[in-house]
Amino acid sequence: MIRLKINGTEVHIAEGATLLDAAQAAGVEIPTLCHLKETGALTSCMICAVREKVSGRLLPACAAKAMEGMDIDTDCEKVHEARREILRMLLDEHVGDCEGPCSRICPAGLNIPRMLRHIEHGESEAAARRAKLDLIFPATLGHVCTAPCERVCRRGQYDTAIAIRQSHRDASMPFLKETVGQDTRRLSTGKSIVVIGAGLAGMAAAWECALNGHACRIYEKRDHAGAALRALPADKLPHTVLDAETASVQALGVEFVFNSETSPATLIDQYDAVIVACNLAFTPDARVFTAKEEPLHVRAVGSGKKAAREANAFLANQPAPSADKCFNSSIGRLQPIELAAYAVERRNQADKGQEAARCLHCDCTKPVSCKLRLYAQQYGLAPQISRTMERLPVAPIQTTDNVLFEPGKCIKCGICVEIVRASGLDAGIAFAGRGLDSHLQVPFGAGLEKGLGRVAERCVQACPTAALSFRNAEES
Ligand code: SF4
Ligand code: SF4
Ligand code: SF4
Ligand code: FES
The missing domain is CATH 3.50.50.60 (FAD/NAD(P)-binding domain)
Structure with missing residues (x-):
């Protein structure tokens, strides 16, 4: 057994254990992005940095071994600043919208793309419910709102903005006399x-x-x-x-x-x-x-x-809620050269002749479980991303029957690569290119279906962001 201190508390842990294991034994949570028990330490993100008090060194908790007599701080300002810096670097390269630009600007916070998906799928009560719970007066606002959301609707960059105000008006009018939302x-x-x-x-x-x-x-x-x-x-x-x-x-x-x-x-x-x-x-x-x-x-x-x-x-005796909105990574306005790439997999329903089906679903598929967003929020990054370099270009979404891969949201943690490698697949998935150009790729153009093979589902579950997600999944 090894004895060490985590935030001043003595911990006893078996030889060979990592600082992350020791912290877990002490009930202390450490953020991780590239770590998964089954893949071992990949040390590609460094978000798990902790400080060894005597030397002042920062160590990756997921890989550094616990040593006799160590005195570890997991929560000091130096550690927090290091984690914030890592998050800033990752987000500098990140190309994705946590929330649709339309929802983000709606002062009442209507989840517009989700409501539009309900309408598109014929789920009229669910659409009315979303509109009611978010807007409270969806029919009244459907008549009098000046629709700031439509001014930023990305569909407007292709032809015309989605008629969002009319959509929540139409969704709510048939349910005006119902008790929609009151069961909550x-x-x-x-x-x-x-x-x-x-x-x-x-x-x-x-x-x-x-x-x-x-x-x-x-x-x-x-x-x-x-x-x-x-x-x-x-x-x-x-x-x-x-x-x-x-x-x-x-x-x-x-x-x-x-x-x-x-x-x-x-x-x-x-x-x-x-x-x-x-x-x-x-x-x-x-x-x-x-x-x-x-x-x-x-x-x-x-x-x-x-x-x-x-x-x-x-x-409820709780602290006052923050005046800031949730952290939001945003792509911003698309460059003309990016319009075609962005539209891949997003405009396939456009000929249905239904307004809601014109939505590009700009919002993210994992707005709640994405660890990158969670940590950006937890470590107090400004709610709106501020880049230190020009945003990387939008790359088209790749798909299998039920999995989406959004390259711009990949933080190159390597988890999926390891899962696929351990499964012994023929094709597999690997990193190609170097530096900012490095990206995930299935060798010899074999396609995502072959690249992820039978472990696709496991890869989606383990991916810390929404780079890999299930088609048609909704989080709340
Ligand atoms: S992957 Fe995470 S950080 Fe990126 S857009 Fe989605 S929720 Fe936001
Ligand atoms: S296309 Fe859809 S998700 Fe995107 S901004 Fe317009 S309404 Fe919102
Ligand atoms: S797709 Fe997900 S799991 Fe794979 S390297 Fe990118 S972020 Fe990591
Ligand atoms: S979680 Fe430790 S380096 Fe990524």
């Missing part, structure tokens, strides 16, 4: 929240709070909900649409009190939290949150959702 309501928390203002921001905040299991009441000085939206002519926004979506908030148990002017100071002692969703001045208080009735209606919904998240975290 959590059990009662026993807490109560009051919202001041029944515009879109206030109602969105109330919907989210009610879904989270809080009792919720809205005070509104007017005699109706929806603020200025109600003054719009019926050809712009039929009252029946706004009424039905207001009723869906009521159906969650939210109580509306109209013709009632009030203030946070009067209410604060009667409720666990207050959300101010109107232009009221108030004395700052940890129990009071604000949602803005923005002129851009979809932004008002986004603001209401954010206020609800903050109030929810406060009531």
Whole structure:
């Protein structure tokens, strides 16, 4: 047995064990990208760097052997900075969008490509549900939103942007009177929240709070909900649409009190939290949150959702949620020369004559399980990628019947190469080229199907990014 210290705690571990094994024995998590038990140490990423305190050296935990008397730090600033630097280098070469550019810009965060896939596959209730849970007022916004998402839609670089606003309007209208999304309501928390203002921001905040299991009441000085939206002519926004979506908030148990002017100071002692969703001045208080009735209606919904998240975290004694969005690698605008390569495997449905089928599905296939994104988020990289060099060109997706390979998302960890090699396949997959030009390739042009052979599924599961993924898989 060997004795060493991991973050000050003494660990006893068998001879031959690595620092990663020792950390695991001590219950300490170390990030890894290129490490897999079955392939052994490949040391191609170095994200597992830890610091040996006496010498100050950084060591790759997955490969360095645990030695008697070592004193290892896995979490100091030097280690974190090294890991951040590695992530920056990997992301500099990364060509992929974690989220669709359309979703990223939607202030209410509608998962647009996913909704479009539901529509395309004829899953009308699932499409309506996605639109409802993300937008809360998908039909109202389907009439009045200025659609910033369509301005950045990549399909516009080929011909015309997808009609996203019309799509969520059409998806939600048939379900206006249904209880779509209300089954996600959590059990009662026993807490109560009051919202001041029944515009879109206030109602969105109330919907989210009610879904989270809080009792919720809205005070509104007017005699109706929806603020200025109600003054719009019926050809712009039929009252029946706004009424039905207001009723869906009521159906969650939210109580509306109209013709009632009030203030946070009067209410604060009667409720666990207050959300101010109107232009009221108030004395700052940890129990009071604000949602803005923005002129851009979809932004008002986004603001209401954010206020609800903050109030929810406060009531659950959790730290305030970060104001930043999740980390997002993004390709940005395609160069004219890249249009053809990007379209491979993305435009094959374009002749269906259906609007949703024109979507290029710019979003990533593994937005949740991708370790590169997870660590970028965990180690505090800026939510928007900032490159130190020109982005590498887009390379076409390669496929088998059920596997996609996106070369731009490959971090060249070598895991799939090792899995394939160990399986004894004839063709296999290997790295070709050098430096930035190095890339995965099946020798002699044999194609991905042959290259991955019977271990394709295992390779997809082990790939730390979405370079290898299953066709038609959805993560949430
Ligand atoms: S592979 Fe990971 S980092 Fe790359 S686009 Fe997908 S989720 Fe983002
Ligand atoms: S093509 Fe689809 S996924 Fe891409 S930006 Fe447009 S709507 Fe979003
Ligand atoms: S495809 Fe995935 S597993 Fe294979 S080298 Fe690239 S990142 Fe690693
Ligand atoms: S070098 Fe250790 S996980 Fe990659």
